[in-house]
Amino acid sequence: MTSTASTASTASTTAPRPEAPVVRVGDHEVGAGQPVYVIGEIGINHNGDVEIAKQLIDVAVAAGCQAVKFQKRTPEISTPKDQRDKIRQTPWGEMTYLEYKYRVEFEHEQYTEVDQYAKANGIQWFASPWDVPSVAFLEEFGVPTHKIASASVTDHDLLRALADTGKPLILSTGMSTLEQIDAAVEILGTEGLVMLHATSTYPLPPEEANLRTITTLQERYGVPVGYSGHETGLQISLAAVALGAVAVERHITLDRAMWGSDHAASLEPKGLANLVRDVRILEQAMGDGTKRVMPGELSPMSRLRRVDA
Known part of the structure; x- marks a missing residue:
């Protein structure tokens, strides 16, 4: 990926920038004007059982996600x-x-089974590698992208290994300052980079969501910016889409009562299906910002408006 050492850390946080480019992740394009890229974060919610992983892939497919992670x-x-x-x-x-x-x-x-199962069901899969050997491991499967976990933003050896793959990369920004993100972008470059605004509190209280950071990241780095959520419920994720998030990642589980650290902050199957449904409705509702009389208004206008302009 192309380095942006001369521009990333000096970009203004207030001056408007051109619309961020669209990043191609496998068969999907991620960016403004494209369908929101919804990622079902399986993580380790499979509890080491590949059959549970397959059931979670089924849940993501049924809900309409483009990818599982x-x-x-x-x-x-x-x-x-x-x-x-x-x-x-x-x-x-x-x-x-x-x-x-x-x-x-x-x-x-197990990953061979995951790979075959995801492909058979028409959904992308990838992972967050937490160390350099895991990057090489995932490359063996030809994953379309790599996700950089918030905890890895400051692991520069890992970032360099990921940049060397030449793949599009998804960078989560939780528990990080702008200066730490600047340093990561110096290594990764902005070509083929998607950022996710995140707050790494589990579960996330609304007062820590800080969703306006989506705009801050868009303006500072000029890349597509999405949202990785750890809250309960759907409202914050939907608000992120309304604020311009081009991707949404949420942890998913078969049952929030299952044993494990991430289940409580995850969406169950019905919640995930509702999230994707509502995201697609929001996409239609946002419009293009041009004020005009809509087709559905013509009949009420003829009945209700007494004085023409």
Whole structure:
């Protein structure tokens, strides 16, 4: 990807910029004027079970999502050293945090099943690699893009490995300052880059959503900007679309009561279907901003307007 070292950190946060380019992600175009790119974030909500992953793919397909996303880690690299030996209670018994990370991690055999299943059902899949070896692992499957998790914004070795793939990239911006995002963009460049505004609070309270940051990111970097949400409910995600988000990512689950750290802030099947339905209605409702008499107004106008201009 092309570096923007000379422009990213100096771009004005207030001066208007040309409309951001459209980024092609596999068979889909992401950007202004395109259908909102809806990503069902499976993450590790499969709890290490490929059959649950397949059911979640089914949920995303039925709802009308364009993509599902997973997380890929090399646990001995990505697990903080001070956390590895901590004991965790799990559905599979008591184990260390590192053992738990391995227990829920998919390897090549499981991802081969995921790859085949997603393709057979006509939906894109990709993942957030949390370390450099995971980038190479995902490249073996020819994923259409890589998602950069908010926690990885400052991992410059990982960012360089991702930039070297030449793939379009999706950068989540939670828990990050503008200066940290500037430094990431210096490495990634803006060509083929999609940003997601995010707040990494689980679940997200409305007062921390800060949705106007969508406009801030659009104006500062000149790239398509979407929204990655961790709230309960649909309102904040829909408001993000109304504010111009070109993509929406939400965690999905079969049941919010399932065991695991992300289930409580996830959408169940009905909620996901309602989100996609309402996003598509919003797309039609936003219009082009030109004030004019609409076709449906002609009949009421002839009945109700007493004085013509």
